[in-house]
Amino acid sequence: MEFTLKTFIFYGFALMTVASALIVVTVRNIVHAAFSLMVTLFGVAGLYVFLQADFLAATQVIVYVGGILVLILFGVMMTSERFDMPIQVKGHIERGQLFLGGVIALALLMLLLTVIANTPAWKNLTDDGTELPPTTARIGELILNGQFLLPFEVVSVLLLVALIGAALISRKEVRD
Amino acid sequence: MLIDYLPILLLGLFAVLFAGINLALTHILGPKRPNRVKLSVYESGVRPVGDARQRFTIRFDLVAMLFIIFDIEVVFLYPWAVVFKKFSETSGLFILIEMLVFIGILLLGYIYAWKKGGLTWD
Numbered sequence: 001m002e003f004t005l006k007t008f009i010f011y012g013f014a015l016m017t018v019a020s021a022l023i024v025v026t027v028r029n030i031v032h033a034a035f036s037l038m039v040t041l042f043g044v045a046g047l048y049v050f051l052q053a054d055f056l057a058a059t060q061v062i063v064y065v066g067g068i069l070v071l072i073l074f075g076v077m078m079t080s081e082r083f084d085m086p087i088q089v090k091g092h093i094e095r096g097q098l099f100l101g102g103v104i105a106l107a108l109l110m111l112l113l114t115v116i117a118n119t120p121a122w123k124n125l126t127d128d129g130t131e132l133p134p135t136t137a138r139i140g141e142l143i144l145n146g147q148f149l150l151p152f153e154v155v156s157v158l159l160l161v162a163l164i165g166a167a168l169i170s171r172k173e174v175r176d
Numbered sequence: 177m178l179i180d181y182l183p184i185l186l187l188g189l190f191a192v193l194f195a196g197i198n199l200a201l202t203h204i205l206g207p208k209r210p211n212r213v214k215l216s217v218y219e220s221g222v223r224p225v226g227d228a229r230q231r232f233t234i235r236f237d238l239v240a241m242l243f244i245i246f247d248i249e250v251v252f253l254y255p256w257a258v259v260f261k262k263f264s265e266t267s268g269l270f271i272l273i274e275m276l277v278f279i280g281i282l283l284l285g286y287i288y289a290w291k292k293g294g295l296t297w298d
Contacts (some may be wrong), residue, residue: 021213043255049178049181050178052178055254055255058251058254059251059254062247062250062251062254063247063248063251063288066247067243067244067247067248068244069230070240070243070244071240071244073235074232074237074240074265077199077231077232078231078233078234078236078237079231100196103203119245131178136254136255136258137258137259138256140255140256140257140258140259140260140261141253141259141263143252143255144256144259144263144271144274149274152274152278153274153277153278155252155278156249156252156277156278156279156281156282159245159248159249159281159282159285160281160282160284160285162241162245163241163242163245163282163285163286163289163290164285164289166238166241166242166245166289167238167285167288167289167292167294168292170235170237170294171211171238171240171289171292171293171294174292
């Protein structure tokens with residue numbers, strides 16, 4: 001495998017994703033974990049760019065880094081009295097729990113590896129430099145030329161429902 | 177296509193390095209002679225009361241949820257904006273109205289949250 005700048009940057013993003021993901025699960029401070037998750041999500045967005053999924057990459061940054069992560073931090077700040085306290089496990093963990101958790105995690109890993117190994121399209125896949133057309137413009141065209149216009153407008157109704165639901169639940173006490 | 181992302185990567189790298197180098201330099205070069213007054217919490221000259229790390233009021237939850245919903249709206253604005261120029265030559269007004277309908281429906285919810293008192297403090 002030739003080691004170009006492209007592969008170098010790719011491994012940079014891969015390392016960034018995996019290393020920060022490891023920090024997320026090992027660090028004791030939940031706020032530190034959330035900020036490390038930000039690095040993970042940015043890394044995944046970079047990997048999407050390498051997969052030529054530009055819309056997915058933009059969405060990853062807008063929704064996950066911009067939205068979900070802020071929501072996680074909001075959740076932490078609003079629920080715990082001392083959000084910078086280290087995570088503690090109350091009581092002790094049973095041996096059986098550790099065993100079961102390990103078995104399930106291992107089974108999941110095996111399942112994912114099997115799927116990866118058995119997907120025909122991924123076998124002997126080399127980067128031949130083929131460039132696919134940008135996905136964002138294609139999605140925009142499909143919405144605007146009428147094919148997915150109705151689902152597009154229905155999405156706004158769905159968001160409207162969520163918006164009204166949020167306002168109704170959290171502000172019930174004001175008017176009553 | 178991948179080369180088009182190089183400016184974004186460079187911008188990100190520059191931002192991280194700029195912040196990181198500045199933080200590191202002040203840490204290394206800055207003299208540290210702490211005393212009790214210097215280490216005390218300063219907030220507009222008022223004596224600090226209690227702990228800064230308190231639970232945030234649950235009233236912010238509506239702000240957070242409004243933010244998420246309009247965040248998702250932006251995801252749909254993005255592909256629309258990318259192809260707007262191409263479509264504007266043939267059916268510009270039509271696709272403008274399409275997006276105005278989309279935003280208009282969400283605006284109804286925004287007005288509802290506003291009238292419900294979601295944007296005022298009390």
